[in-house]
Amino acid sequence: MDVVSDAISAVRTGRPSSNRLRVSGSWCVRLSPYEGAGFHVVLSGSCRLLPDGGGEPVALGTGDVVLLPHGAGHVLADGPVGASDVARAVRFEEVRDTDVRNRGGGREVELLCGKYRLDRSRVHPLMAELPEVVHLPNRVGGHPELRAAVDLLARELDDRRPGSCLALPSLLDLLLIYMVRAWMTEARTGVWPKALTDPVTTTALRALHTTPAAPWTNASLATEAGVSRATLARRFTALVGRPPMAYLTWWRLTLAATRLRDTDVPLATVARETGYGSPYALSHAFSREFGVTPGRYRTGATP
Structure with a gap:
């Protein structure tokens, strides 16, 4: 196996999980820190992500992908996020199974939010080197395999399609590989992108x-x-x-x-x-x- 495949295989356990989130109007949700890696795919609309610990807000648009490889807690909101927004944030677990569309009108945002289970006791240094937030914008022509995986995910989210229960977790595994690969391609700093070139x-x-x-x-x-x-x-x-x-x-x-x-x-x-x-x-x-x-x-x- 190659180093990237081994690095992911060594740390990953179980199957990834995901949930679809549809919101509109004024909204703000909080995702707690997690002993694994979190990710978001913006299927439509736009939003902001604010990582815990004073990190810089990240503007996300349609087709953007973001990976939180160390399971950092963060807030997702409809627009710029301030201290008051963080205070009013609703726990993600409380809204993911609830239809919160049309609260205050406005453009609807649809996201695929999920988690990968990771065993931190045997993390490869390549995975450890990933930054707290890996933002991969939807640029035309950039990372075509990642774009293809996002498109396939969007089509498989309807669980009434035959075979979707097997297709979705497999696509999520593929998404993780493509996200790590894309980060290595774009990284301007770090040891492992240099080592593998x-x-x-x-x-x-x-x-x-x-x-x-x-x-x-x-x-x-x-x-x-x-x-x-x-x-x-x-x-x-x-x-x-x-x-x-x-x-x-x-x-x-x-x-x-x-x-x-x-x-x-x-x-x-x-x-x-x-x-x-x-x-x-x-x-x-x-x-x-x-x-x-x-x-x-x-x-x-x-x-």
Whole structure:
């Protein structure tokens, strides 16, 4: 798998959820902080988003997509948001199942609001680097695959269409990939967008993610990347934030955590799949990284 796919797969759990929100007139709703990632797709109309913590308001128009990858609390409103608006905000849970159209007239706004369940204990640094709010405006010609996913989502929101119960969560998973990909394309700062455009680092990362259980060494990885060990170590460490073998160890343990939580395969199998010679070797490294044994981690125990 590639790094972006692995980064998302490692942290994502369960299935995404979504709700349609139709409002008009003067309105203001609040969404509480969430242990996952939130998103909004503006299907029609326009509104404003104000993140918690004094962040800058974000103006959203038809076709815009916004991702809150760290589950930040925020307010959505019909127009500019001030302190008085935040105070009058209605909890989203109280209005999402209620028809609040035509309150005070005005243009109707329709949004698709949803959440992704994420396991923060094994978040990849690529996901951790995402800003609190990722706003992807609906620009003509920009990110055509994201635009196509938004269009498909809008068509699948009618749950009376055959197969919609399967199509919608699958499209939401696709939306997350496209949002992360679009952010990486547009990011002007950040480590990972640079790391994944550097040919040496990208080749090394792809090798480690494709065959994490292989007996990699600095020498064999440098040969794979077509550079000297010194060049690989310098470029990889500068862009990724840790040396190649340290990253490999971390990634193997993250994979092991994913397998333990998501499957019931024996510990010996997990050890073999992640490059450890025995369950004991995996258990020792896992406990040092996560502060809990693999068995206790599998049952949901925390340090």
